Amino acid sequence: MDPTVLGSLLLAVVISFLLIYSTWDKLYRKRNLPPGPTPLPVIGNLLQIKRGEMVKSLMEMGSNYGPVFTFYFGQRPIVILSGYRAVKEALIDQGEDFSGRGKMPSVDKIFDGFGVVFSNGERWKQLRRFSLTTLRNFGMGKRSIEERIQEEAQCLLEAIRKYDRKPVDPRNILAQAVSNVICSVVFGNRFEYKDLKFLKLINLFNETFVLMSSTWGQENENPTSEFNLRNLLLTVLNLFFAGTETVSTTLRHGFLILIKHKEIQEKLHKEIDTVIGQNRSPNIEDRSKMPYMDAVIHEIQRFSDVIPLNVPHTVIRDTTFRGFTIPKGTDVYPLLCTVLRDPSQFRTPDQFNPNHFLDESGGFKKSDAFMPFSTGKRICLGEGLARMELFLFLTTILQNFTLTSETQFKESDIAPRMTGFANVPIEYQMSFIPRMA
Template identity: 40%
Template sequence: MLGISEFFVALVVFLLIVQFLKLQWAGRRLPSGPTPLPFIGNLWLLGFKLHLETLEKLAQIHGNIFTLWLGESPVIVLHGFQAVKDGLTTNSEDVSGRPTTPFFDENGNKEGIVMTSGHTWKQQRRFGLMTLRNLGLGKKGLEHRIQEEAHHLVEYLMSERGQPLDPTVSFSQALSNVICAMVLGRRFSTDDETLQQLLKANACLLRPSGILSRRCKDDPTTTFDEGNLIHTILDFFIAGTESTATTLRWALISLVLHPDVQEKVQKELDSVLGPSQLICYEDRKNLPYTNAVIHEIQRYNCIAPIGVPRQCVKDTTLLGFPVPKGTVILPNICSVLSDPEQWETPHQFNPTHFLDKDGNFMSREAFLPFSAGHRVCLGERLARTELFIFFTNLLRAFTFRLPEGVTEINTERILGNLLQPHHYKICAVPR
């Protein structure tokens, strides 16, 4: 007869076996992947974090579509250009949800644009697009705001007279002021306390008169309320500030590591643009090498490894596999931008990835830093315009170098919502 201790050991073993078989049964039709453990799934294998190196190794073993278990929740990972493109565009609306599992939805946010799904997301996204257009996206009005902030940034860097500086704060302030000018109707000086609070909180409250009494006020399903308004503005600030500011910080690292590229960009700028000419987004068509370098910066320095995870809003088929409603999809964007089947030298900084044999700019289908499908980045056009105008203004005015006596710069990526560089000092030497 079993004693109490033996009974509990047997019970635990029995429950573990039941749980293991339950996971095996639940995942029998899903893409293969590493064997999950009872209760914790593959979390032990991941070190409880989604490291790109781990996903790369798993893709080499299990292929470009595989299943991970985060606890008892299956997550399908898409790896490489073809898997990500087909997975996000073939049945695009079916995978347009956002995760509701505790692992991905820590704050329970169900407002705004980025983290919402279904009716709320569709209504808020339409409103966001309409607002961006009304504020001048794609027109000279918004471009003028970006040009103005680029001018202020150049003035600030000029005042430093080539001394070592950390560009993190100045870049964030400049990009944040573009959004402030759009949604608040004004820019802030760099020492303004309000701007500092905005940068720290990356949030803002906006209550224009009548904003809550729009044309859908009598619609019982409307999502136009104060909570969604606040979160939509928050989404604008996060997406419109940190993503481009982070890309510019990586850009300077790439330039100081490849001075020949920096010099070639400057020669092209000098030959095409006058020293005081106002730089417009349209000028990219006459600056093929510069445009290629900007694209290569985004490709090589991937800042959003999996973008924002998706969730199936209905039973669907994903690359031939039947996938039930509620399953989380992780598109590995960085694996697309370094896919050896798409890029000649995927792990090297090489602007010729975007140039044809005659030196003309060449777009690439595998260039997907803004993701794809129904949830493609809402602010893609804004980000592209900001990045081009800021980058060209900086390179026309300065040569960027490491401080005297410094021979190396840290290129390791800090894992977070964005892959950010470590803080560094750099000299913006006036030309």
């Protein structure tokens, strides 16, 4: 090609890009959105996300642009909330404005706005009321659900004893135990851990709907009602995923942490022996008498930070927030990781430290910044169940076993990965050593 023609072509491309960028920059700056990195046409700020480090990249931007900033995913602006105060102001103080569910491309193709977690508007309100009422009717927060967890904890002990101290990856057995609690609510019975259908259920939640469609299908003929088969099935899938993965993943984080910090595990053993002993099973009333166990579980949840990005929100109307204007339908990411690691709320935010939840006399101390289940109108439906499961499963296991591993774990091994939507611990092998009565 003639050098003159090539030079003219390159010049035209550069001038066109500058004109496009100038026009885009002016349009971008006309909005009264929170500040943030200047986006490029079409791709927005995607080049500023380090490969495999989305959470870390957004946290770094928060330190540069403040607790409320705008990030462009392509041409779509996302408002990012960083730190306890900003998240509290949005999800609690202005909770109604921020009560919508934002877009999640990775799951929207499956749920398409159906189910209690990913729905909006009247559909979400109806499904949430129905879900809460149904869960309460099935025993949520009552003695009956506690008994189901206690029974499953004993089944888990039997399964662990069969390993006979041999190293094992605890992932499947914990997921099966936690999932069995939901199974007992939805199906009315639990599954044996070696049941092939149950193993398939754990790995492929879609098969849940094949097994239970005949007992739950009762579409309502009311055209304004959201109680249809699709919403019902996808709401149950929401409950299975949230009720299995988050709790079992938290327990896996907890085991890893307690293997690394043997001194903490020893203190838990002493508290269990003092309050419960070896002659009865733990119950939920024991929690109020076990401040150290309560503090350790809270710190496991804070430190492991299983859902660091939170599930996206959206504003349901044009909203003024801290002097900025957030248009209706704009997605909002309240970063739970920045709340659970807020240095103004936790003295050593990047270290595992149960003292974050203990007062000077050793009693349990609450923290308003403890938000692993999110907060406000979209707080996790199963918070009460999850808290009960974490206490009863962990206490029952530690009452009977010492957790060990042939691997010498480092602090970097127990730290959450902080790469994407969920923090999953490293794969590891551990042994359950029976404690002498």
